[in-house]
Amino acid sequence: MRVTVYYLPVFKFDLHIHSCLSPCGDLDASPSAIVRAAKRAGLDGIMIADHNSSRNSPALAEACRREAFRCLFGMEVTTAEEVHCLAVFDTLGQAAAMTETCYNALPKRVNPPDVFGYQAVVDADENVQELEWRLLGAPTRLTIRETGECVHRMGGVFIAAHIDRPVFSVTSQLGGLSGGEGFDAVELSRHADIAVWRDKTMGLPCLRFSDAHQLDGIGSAWTEADLSVFSTAALKAAFAGRRLSTSCRVPAFSPSSSARTGHPQSGQK
Numbered sequence: 001m002r003v004t005v006y007y008l009p010v011f012k013f014d015l016h017i018h019s020c021l022s023p024c025g026d027l028d029a030s031p032s033a034i035v036r037a038a039k040r041a042g043l044d045g046i047m048i049a050d051h052n053s054s055r056n057s058p059a060l061a062e063a064c065r066r067e068a069f070r071c072l073f074g075m076e077v078t079t080a081e082e083v084h085c086l087a088v089f090d091t092l093g094q095a096a097a098m099t100e101t102c103y104n105a106l107p108k109r110v111n112p113p114d115v116f117g118y119q120a121v122v123d124a125d126e127n128v129q130e131l132e133w134r135l136l137g138a139p140t141r142l143t144i145r146e147t148g149e150c151v152h153r154m155g156g157v158f159i160a161a162h163i164d165r166p167v168f169s170v171t172s173q174l175g176g177l178s179g180g181e182g183f184d185a186v187e188l189s190r191h192a193d194i195a196v197w198r199d200k201t202m203g204l205p206c207l208r209f210s211d212a213h214q215l216d217g218i219g220s221a222w223t224e225a226d227l228s229v230f231s232t233a234a235l236k237a238a239f240a241g242r243r244l245s246t247s248c249r250v251p252a253f254s255p256s257s258s259a260r261t262g263h264p265q266s267g268q269k
């Protein structure tokens with residue numbers, strides 16, 4: 001008897017990487033440098049998730065075109081509750097519309113770069129085109145529910161960011177998930193034990209991303225799924241079918257810290 005084994009294609013992606021547009025992001029983290037670092041790290045697709053803005057996404061799109069790499073477009077929205085949420089879209093137009101919504105909901109305060117850091121809008125050749133004047137690190141006036149409704153109306157995916165973190169998470173700000181926020185999935189940081197948190201996610205799929213603020217953080221955590229295309233529709237299908245596993249790099253204190261052993265934490269079925 002001949003046994004045929006089929007392997008599903010595994011797509012490794014990270015939807016939470018900060019660029020030089022985030023005040024807390026490294027100035028070296030241009031979209032082009034991020035794409036090169038993601039390829040080196042063995043990822044298949046990424047999204048830049050700057051605070052309340054997607055203005056470096058056009059450079060990301062061009063960098064990906066040059067490198068034959070895949071990406072989605074979006075941002076990390078800070079809601080009125082000071083909860084960080086990922087908004088994920090397929091097109092630059094959708095991400096730009098969400099950015100406009102965030103800008104209209106931000107306080108009209110000017111970012112002092114010497115206090116919070118520079119917010120550089122760059123092109124794919126790493127030329128600084130503009131320094132964003134708005135205080136991107138501030139919370140918007142949008143509640144979690146309003147943000148989720150907006151993201152869904154625009155056709156996007158809405159993810160609760162780093163729910164295990166002691167700051168800027170649904171756990172730190174509200175004590176946890178109620179189930180009525182409208183999230184499609186939750187993100188855990190690379191430090192979280194997924195077995196501990198799975199019971200606190202209201203049945204939502206658990207993802208893991210790097211939340212990298214420097215280039216060397218890219219590849220420290222990722223999610224895998226059998227995606228044939230990198231799109232919000234494919235993500236939603238993977239969420240519905242629980243066809244996901246999450247991985248992270250060995251912590252720095254380990255003797256084999258440079259190894260990417262993967263530690264698959266599947267079994268989310």
Ligand SMILES: [Zn+2]
Pocket residue numbers: 076084161162168
């Ligand atoms: Zn965050």
Ligand SMILES: [Zn+2]
Pocket residue numbers: 016018049076211
């Ligand atoms: Zn972040």
